[in-house]
Amino acid sequence: MKKIGTLCTLLLVVLWSCKDTGPKQRFLPPSTGGINSLMVVMDTELWKGEVGDRIREHFAAPVRGLPQGEPKFTITQIPPQVFKGATTYSRSVLFVERDTTTLAHIKSDVYAKPQKVAVVKGKTQNDLAQGVDSLAAMAIASFKKTEIEEAQRRFTRSLSKDNALLEELGIKLKVPSLYKVGKRDKNFVWMDIQIPRGTMNIVAYAMPGNSFTNDSTFVQDIVQMRDSIGKKYVPGPYENTYMVTEKAFAPYVFPARIKGKKAAEVRGIWEIHGYPMAGPFLTYIINDEENDRKLVLEGFTFAPSQEKRDYMFELEAILKTVDFNVSP
Incomplete structure (x- = not known):
């Protein structure tokens, strides 16, 4: 009888150990940044050239319906080697770099949460410019949705009770x-x-x-x-x-x-x-x-x-x- 009890205890320990070795959710810090701010991570020379012009054309375009021209996003550009530590917690990020592969996609919650990271890679400047053009509309919509949700999260802390x-x-x-x-x-x-x-x-x-x-x-x-x-x-x-x-x-x-x-x-x-x-x-x-x-x-x-x-x-x-x- 004592042996049976010992076996049961060992079985429970094994089962709990198996459960405990499953995949654990990765901790992500809260994202940071002012509303409608965009962190652009790319080489400064690219930023000064045609690729940077395409980014500004899309992401700094004036908001419609305002009496003076104001950009869709307030952009901060930094080179990739500076993108580390707290800078990676920015809520909206556009990452552009030369690479052997060509791609353009959007990732969620990479370094912080909530976060949207739009990634554009290409072999040449022309590839990068085309990638920015192809991804811009989707990235702007994704960034804006995240910014709307962040704005709502901030003001819902104290709501009017008027009926x-x-x-x-x-x-x-x-x-x-x-x-x-x-x-x-x-x-x-x-x-x-x-x-x-x-x-x-x-x-x-x-x-x-x-x-x-x-x-x-x-x-x-x-x-x-x-x-x-x-x-x-x-x-x-x-x-x-x-x-x-x-x-x-x-x-x-x-x-x-x-x-x-x-x-x-x-x-x-x-x-x-x-x-x-x-x-x-x-x-x-x-x-x-x-x-x-x-x-x-x-x-x-x-x-x-x-x-x-x-x-x-x-x-x-x-x-x-x-x-x-x-x-x-």
């Missing part, structure tokens, strides 16, 4: 607690936050489900909608002044999907009718078929003489947290 969006529109947004409701009406909510010398704003409202049915007048109808809402709800500093869409340039319109629903993404410039104020806006017009409506979510910024890319990026990150699966 205006739920009560008026039956939706929820993860809005930082510093945003306050300034105006609400049936099917309309306006929230804002003070920033240095300006404000960041979120508005949400509903339009009938049969709005925007004519493709040929789609952009014109969007402008008319924004202008009518601005006149009704978003006044300027003086009587008879109110927000409208800038008339000098038509807004950019792109197809989008927000929480699985078809949507239109609109980027452009707002201005105050009758007063010299202006700034960028981002609008999502979401086809909410279940409620027979078009849900409109918009973020706009007033920040004179300041860069606005990161302000608008935060607003985009907030708008993309919309949740329809809630009850009034």
